[in-house]
Amino acid sequence: MVKPIYLLTLLSCLFSFAAQSASVYRTVSGKNVLSIELLEDDLIHLEWAMNGNASSGRIYTSPMVLRNDHKAKPIPAGGNTLKTKTLSIRVDTSSLCVKVTDIRKQPEYELSNFCPTSTKPDKLSLQFSRENFYHIYGLGEQHKKLGEINGDLSGQRRTPGSEFGNKMVNQGGGAVGNMQVPVAYFLGQGMQNYALFLDNTYAQTWDFSADPYKVETGGDAIRAYVIGGRNLQDLRSGYLDLTGRPPVPPRKMFGLWMSEYGFDNWKEIDVAMRDLRAAKFPVDGAFLDLQWFGGIREGSENTKMGSMRWDKTNFPSPKLRIKEYKEKYGLGVVTIEEPYVGKRLPEYLTMATKGYLVRQCPYPCDPVYLNSQPWWGKGGMLDYTHLEGANFFHDWRREQLIKDGVMGHWTDLGEPEQFDVNAWYAGVGIGTETQHGHRDVHNLYNLFWSQSIAEGYARNKHTQRPFILSRSGTAGSQRFGTAIWSGDIGSNLKNLAAHINTQMHMSMSGFDYYGSDIGGFHRKALAGANADEMYTQWLAVSAAIDIPMRPHTENLCNCKETSPAKIGDVNSNREIIRQRYALSPYYYSLAHEAYQRGAAIFPPMVYHYQDDPGVRTLANQKMIGDRMIVATVAEAGATEALVYLPKGEWIDFHDHERYQSAGEWFGPFPLYREGIYRLPTFVKTGTVIPQIVVDDTLLNIDGLRGTGQKQNTLLVVAYLGDGKLKSKFTLYEDDGESVSYKNTGKGTVNTDLILKQRNNSAELTIAEGRGRYDGMKPGREVNAMFITHGQEIASVAYRKERLKRFDSMQEYKRAARGWFQDGNRVYAKVGVMKLAFVNHIEVRWK
Structure with missing residues (x-):
């Protein structure tokens, strides 16, 4: 034996x-x-x-x-x-x-x-x-x-x-x-x-x-x-x-979006957009809270929660209105949805009969009845683990919204917020068998919800990119185009500080698109603090690192201001948002790098400088890409801030002063410059950053101007050093809306921006655009700006032809071509560049 x-x-x-x-x-x-x-x-x-x-x-x-x-x-x-x-x-x-x-x-x-x-x-x-x-x-x-x-x-x-x-x-x-x-x-x-x-x-x-x-x-x-x-x-x-890596969001999501709880009708949205543009703010759209489907009835089974149908009284002719917003005003619309369904709705009856709601036990058991937190009403819960049911609901209800022109889906309460602990779900494969209990599903619920949206777009052959803003999720949610926001955060700077720290960990967890309700959702949390100061500080942080950039607050009384044109330091708010729009080609290109390589867009400094012990615990300073640093601030009464700069030479983004660092603290730097609130921001020597020209006429991120025409002059900014250097940044461009960017060479144009500096000259090469996309133009207007190291420029040449020098900015602006030096800034205007050619701009100094 x-x-x-x-x-x-x-x-x-x-x-x-x-x-x-x-x-x-x-x-x-x-x-x-x-x-x-x-x-x-x-x-x-x-x-x-x-x-x-x-x-x-x-x-x-x-x-x-x-x-x-x-x-x-x-x-x-x-x-x-x-x-x-x-x-x-x-x-x-x-x-x-x-x-x-x-x-x-x-x-x-x-x-x-x-x-x-x-x-x-x-x-x-x-x-x-x-x-x-x-x-x-x-x-x-x-x-x-x-x-x-x-x-x-x-x-x-x-x-x-x-x-x-x-x-x-x-x-x-x-x-x-x-x-x-x-x-x-x-x-x-x-x-x-x-x-x-x-x-x-x-x-x-x-x-x-x-x-x-x-x-x-x-x-x-x-x-x-x-x-x-x-x-x-x-x-x-x-x-x-x-x-899974995150897909590239629609380009409009990199702009400003207005939101509140909630817009009661189209007129309120019209007023918000009109006021912003009258105050010379660019804006790209509106998020619609639960009023769009008729709102809720607390404690009632007759609530509209889960109908996913327009309230035609307050939001009549939605398809025509959304089309007008897009074509005439350059605006988009995103609608909210929740996982709950009022019991007296026809949607409840249909989904329950088919077995597509969360149940008390396997079908044909009755659906669970949720009434313990009846702020939204009483009823049932969609079972997103039931793939057939999730597909049915998408095609039956959400598909019509997409056809109406809605360009995103705001998925709320998906932790999920309310549930029956004894519920039975269609289930998920975990380990050796399928599991059906709530505890098995809980942290995956929002993942399956996001998956049903992304797969619905693909199944119905939409070329439009799905975009989702969600309150919860887990590992993998990012691959479905899901951005996360931090919930119903209280309106105070201590909450903002905690959120900034959390963003560091969310970035490392694979969520590049993580943000907050700008200005906070619950204004009662101000507790007597300065609302204007709070709002502008919050806006500055969000404009630097949030996608989407979205003010949002509880405003059922219609007595609270959410618009940056109505609360805070309005002049500062305008410049903060304009800076975000100016940098949009840079941010958008970083989004392509995130999709292609998994590179972080807004990582903590340790991500790029992990061998520098000075950055290991810094969460308030964020990288934007790998060569730009922004120092966020969330402190009442703050007027200045210290900044830690890793080893190397760094240039102040605002005044272009230079700082040679051995890995040390600099400052304090003023937060108000010429009366405008600006977060300290630094760029590493040798960096090339693509921007667009922003002025009073810009209406949205697609370059729509007050004239009704689209015009996005590309501004390429090169930060020169004090010796030889070479660097490259790839500019990514596409149609901004469709999934065609996923087809290599067919939906995207990639343009290398190459900076080479020698002892007495610097050359900026704008290489030929590789690839194509529908609607692309063969050329575009390009301006360049060189941030010098104090060199007195002798000449500027475009494609080896010397440009005319002007003695004033006024003369330079009136000319079609030429250059002008203003201290350490050299402006060069060359007109329209053909994408199919390599173009060189060379500056020489004495």
Whole structure:
């Protein structure tokens, strides 16, 4: 008779050997199974599970994961040490601990020792040694202490909003999102780093207060990815390769959008737009809150919630009105929707009869009845895990809105806010079987909602890009075109400071498009503070890093101002928004880089300067791309701000003064310059930034002018240094609306902007445009501006032909071609450039 211990050992060896002959390493210890896949040199897939819950072949993935088609590396037979070109993985076959070491260069360094402390279903726990990794980022959205703008996750506990996970939580006189995105980034000394993506959809608690670090969660097994890389950029890109990169939003989403709770009719929207344009503000559209479908009835089953049909009394002829907005005024419309359906609506009856609502048990059980928070009414809940039902509802109700011309979908209450804890859903595939309980679905609910919208566009063959603004989501939501806003935040600067810190972690969690209600949703949270100061500070922050840029507040009384033309320092508000519009080609090109490469648009400084210890905990300073820094401010009475500049030469974006930094603090810099509020902003020497010319005539981001014509003169700004340098920025252009940009070479024009500086000259090359898109013009008007290092310019030539020098800005503006020097700024105007040609502008100095 074979003794049990020897039988177990034999089975373990046979199990491991069988798996190792393929692409999965497996070993058994007691009741537990460890599985490992080597997906790439810098990507390891791990699973710890009890017998019966372990994956039978490849390791299971959740709906958060997009890419599960890796051709895993073969596992060599024998031994418990696995290696890729960059990582070493050593397995303790008794404890099932996995020690991962980075071996890409000497000296090698240990990432962590990952040890399961519980594999019991719904009581999962993983510990991992701290080693030398003291700085931590990511894990989604959790607003920390009010007023604290800086700091990473070191020494903290990241807790869920509720026992289920995602939730709106009360804070600072309002409510903000707690949204779980289970990816954490760990930094050690210099460039030492790794990321851990926990592929688990249940509520999680991460504890970084002691060594070892620990995460506890529910579910059937611990499944995770360890991601290695040369730097944070590699790690984040690797994470997005797993969960999906964000598509490029419609270009109009980079402009100003007006919103409030709520516009009661078309006339109120007309007035808001008229007032903005009368005050010389560009604007691109309006978000419509629940009044568009007739509003709600508190405590009533006759509420309009879930009808998804226009209130034709207050919003008559919606298709014609939206067409007029677009064609005559250059404006777009986005409509809100929620997951709840009033019980007396025909939509409820139809969806319930078909089995497409969340139910009390499997069909034909009755739908759940939601009445515990009846502010919106009483009724049922759409089951977005029911793919057939989600498709039906999209085609039946949302499709008509798209045909009406709506260009985006504002998905509210999707944590979800209200639910039945005992509900039964069509279910999600998690682990070894389909799960139907609310706790199984909770954190995935908004992901499936977003997916139903994106897939509905594709299924119905729309060329229009889907855009979604959502209050919640999880890892993977970004791949469906979902932007996140922080919820019903209170109107005070301490809330804004906490939001700015949260944005750092959302950026690292893969959400480039994350913003807030500008000015705050709950004005009662002001508590006597200066509303004008609060609003303008908030607007400046949002104009720098929010997409979309959207003032929004509760205004059922029609007694509160939300428009930047009506509240705050109006002159400053105007210049803040104009700066955003001027930089729109730069922002839009960064969005293409985010889609193509997973590059962060508004990352914390540590993302690009992780070997600089001075930036590790800075959340108030944001990068815009990789060569621009903005210092955000959220402080009552603030008139100046210090700025930390990494090593190198930096140029003040506003006055073009230069600062040579060894990695140090500068300032304080004034927040008001010539009476206008401006956030301190710096550009690195050698940078090329494409802009558009903004003046009083600009109406929207597409270049519509007060004359009714579209005219977007391209302004290329080159920041010169004091010696030889070479740099490049790629300008991306497309039709701004369709998904054709995804077709390489057919829907996008890419133009390299190349700066070469020598000892006594600098050349700006605007290369030939590569690709094409429908509606593109063969040429465009281009101006250039060189920010010099104090050089006195002797000549400016375009395509080797010297341009005429003018002695005044007035003469320069009147001319079709020529140049003018004003201190350290050199302006050059060359007229229309053909996209098919390489164009050079050269400046020479004495």
